[in-house]
Amino acid sequence: MVQPDVAVRNLRPAVSSDLLIDGELRPGSGGTFEIVNPATEEVIGLAADGTTDDMDAAIAAARTAFDTTSWSRDHAFRARCLRQLRDALQGHIEELREITIAEVGAPAFLTSGPQLEGPINDLGYCADLAENFAWETDLGRAEPMGIPNQRVIKREAVGVVGAITPWNFPHQINFAKIGPALAAGCTIVLKPAPDTPWCAALVGTVIATETDIPAGVINIVTSSDHEVGAQLSTDPRVDIVSFTGSTATGKAVMTAAAASLKKVFLELGGKSAFIVLDDADLKAACSMAGFSVVTHAGQGCAITTRLLVPRERHDDAIRYTREAMAGLEAGDPTEPGTICGPVISAVQRDRVESYIALAKDEGGTVEIGGGRPEKQPKGFFVEPTLISGLDNSARAAQEEIFGPVLVIIPHDGDEDAIRIANDSPYGLSGAVWGTDPDRIAHVVDGVRTGTMSVNGGIWYSADVPFGGYKQSGIGREMGALGFEEYLETKAVATPA
Structure with a gap:
C-alpha cells in the first residue's frame, strides 16, 4: 500500500x-x-x-x-x-x-x-x-x-x-x-x-x-x-x-x-465476534484480532470487538493478544505507521472510557490499556484496551462501544462459539480462524451475520454487498x- x-x-x-x-x-x-x-x-x-x-x-x-x-x-x-x-x-x-x-x-x-x-x-x-x-x-x-x-x-x-x-x-x-x-x-x-x-x-x-x-x-x-x-x-x-x-x-x-x-x-451497529477454533494458529489469530480492533481507534461498525477463544487456550490467547496490542499504541494519525488514531471527540472518548469503567465494575480485568496514552497529552486518544473476565452477558460484551476495546471470551467448542457469536442483538460482521475447512464452513453457515472473514480474508469491495442481520x-x-x-x-x- x-x-x-x-x-x-x-x-x-x-x-x-x-x-x-x-x-x-x-x-x-x-x-x-x-x-x-x-x-x-x-x-x-x-x-x-x-x-x-x-x-x-x-x-x-x-x-x-x-x-x-x-x-x-x-x-x-x-x-x-x-x-x-x-x-x-x-x-x-x-x-x-x-x-x-x-x-x-x-x-x-x-x-x-x-x-x-x-x-x-x-x-x-x-x-x-x-x-x-x-x-x-x-x-x-x-x-x-x-x-x-x-x-x-x-x-x-x-x-x-x-x-x-x-x-x-x-x-x-x-x-x-x-x-x-x-x-x-x-x-x-x-x-x-x-x-x-x-x-x-x-x-x-x-x-x-x-x-x-x-x-x-x-x-x-x-x-x-x-x-x-x-x-x-x-x-x-x-x-x-x-x-x-x-x-x-x-x-x-x-x-x-x-x-x-x-x-x-x-x-x-455491530458487536461482531472473532471466532478462533482450537485447530487455528492461535498467535496469528489473536494478533489479527488485536490489530483489527485498534484500526482507526475501533471506530468501525464492522470491526470485530468480541474475541472468542478455546477455553483451554484462554491464557495463551490473552498473552498473544496483549502482546499484539502493546505494539499498536494510539498515536499521531499523520504518521504513516499509526494504526490507532484518536476517537472523534471528547464526547466519544468519555463514552469509551465509561464502558471501560463499566467492564471493571462488572468484574472484568483490563489486561492492557484502559486509559489515555501518556505520549499524547492533547487529542481524544484512548489506549488500545483488552478486557478479560467477562461473559457474553456483560454490557461491555453486548453493547457497541465504538473504541479500541476488545473483550476476550472463552468458548467450549465450535457449537458454543456459534452460540456466543449469535447471542447478540447485532449481526453485521464476523471472523473465523481455523484449519479444517468443514468446521470453518459450519461456523460460517451458523453465524447469523452479513459478512464473514475466514482466516483474514477481506470482503470489502465495491461489488460486495454490505449490511447486517437483526438490529444491524x-x-x-x-x-x-x-x-x-x-x-x-x-x-x-x-x-x-
Whole structure:
C-alpha cells in the first residue's frame, strides 16, 4: 500500500465550505460552526451551518430535478457524470487526504484504501452498473384468463434519496450512497455528520464546478443541528431514506419515515465476534484480532470487538493478544505507521472510557490499556484496551462501544462459539480462524451475520454487498444489491 505524503501534525486545510443546493454553492443560513481536529483538539476551520430552511430548499431542488428532467432515464449520461466526478475528485486527492486526516483523525495509511481512494475509485463501478444493468426484462408471452399478453418488467429509480451519514468513514459511506443512487437515476440530498462536514463540502464544490451533473440532482447540506437531517425522514417529497449510524437513531429514522411509508435503508451497529477454533494458529489469530480492533481507534461498525477463544487456550490467547496490542499504541494519525488514531471527540472518548469503567465494575480485568496514552497529552486518544473476565452477558460484551476495546471470551467448542457469536442483538460482521475447512464452513453457515472473514480474508469491495442481520440494519449497501435498493419495479403488460 502506498503511504500518503503527510508530514505535519497540525494540518489546517483551506477549504471552501458552502452548501450545495440546486447547483449553487451558498453559505448556510445559520452562519458557520467550528471544526475540531480530534488529534490536537484545535479548531481547524469553519463549516457552513445549514438550517431547516436550507434543507427545505435542498429537498425541493431534488424533487424538481427528478420530476422535470431526463436524469432518471438517461443511463449513459449518468454513467458519464459518475466517471467525470471520479476523475475530478482524483485531481483533488491530496487536498481530500489532508482534510480526512485532520477532520476525521483517520490514520494516514487508511486514506489509500477505505477512508478515501477506494470509495472514489468505486464510482467507476457505479458507472458500469448504470450502463450495463438490465433495466428491462422480457417475461415473454402468457395467456391469463385466456387473453394473450406480452409482459415486461421495468426497473426505475425510486426518486428522491435522503442520505444521512456518520463521521467514522465519511467518504466511504457518502459515496456508498451517492454512487449507487446516482447510477440508479435518483436525485439526492446528503446530510453529513457535523463532526466531518468538510469531507462532504469539498465534494459539493467539485460537483458544482467540475462536473456536468445537473442542478438539483445532488444537494449537500452541512449543519450542526441533527434535526436538519431528521427532516429527510418526515418530508413526503423524499422517497427513500438511506441512513448509516447507531441502531438507536436508526429506529428513530424508521419510526419517522413510517408516516409517509417511504422506503428505508438502515446500516446500523455491530458487536461482531472473532471466532478462533482450537485447530487455528492461535498467535496469528489473536494478533489479527488485536490489530483489527485498534484500526482507526475501533471506530468501525464492522470491526470485530468480541474475541472468542478455546477455553483451554484462554491464557495463551490473552498473552498473544496483549502482546499484539502493546505494539499498536494510539498515536499521531499523520504518521504513516499509526494504526490507532484518536476517537472523534471528547464526547466519544468519555463514552469509551465509561464502558471501560463499566467492564471493571462488572468484574472484568483490563489486561492492557484502559486509559489515555501518556505520549499524547492533547487529542481524544484512548489506549488500545483488552478486557478479560467477562461473559457474553456483560454490557461491555453486548453493547457497541465504538473504541479500541476488545473483550476476550472463552468458548467450549465450535457449537458454543456459534452460540456466543449469535447471542447478540447485532449481526453485521464476523471472523473465523481455523484449519479444517468443514468446521470453518459450519461456523460460517451458523453465524447469523452479513459478512464473514475466514482466516483474514477481506470482503470489502465495491461489488460486495454490505449490511447486517437483526438490529444491524435493513437492506444492503454496495454491490448490485446496494444499487437495487434505489430502484422500484414496474410490471407492464400489453395485448399480444
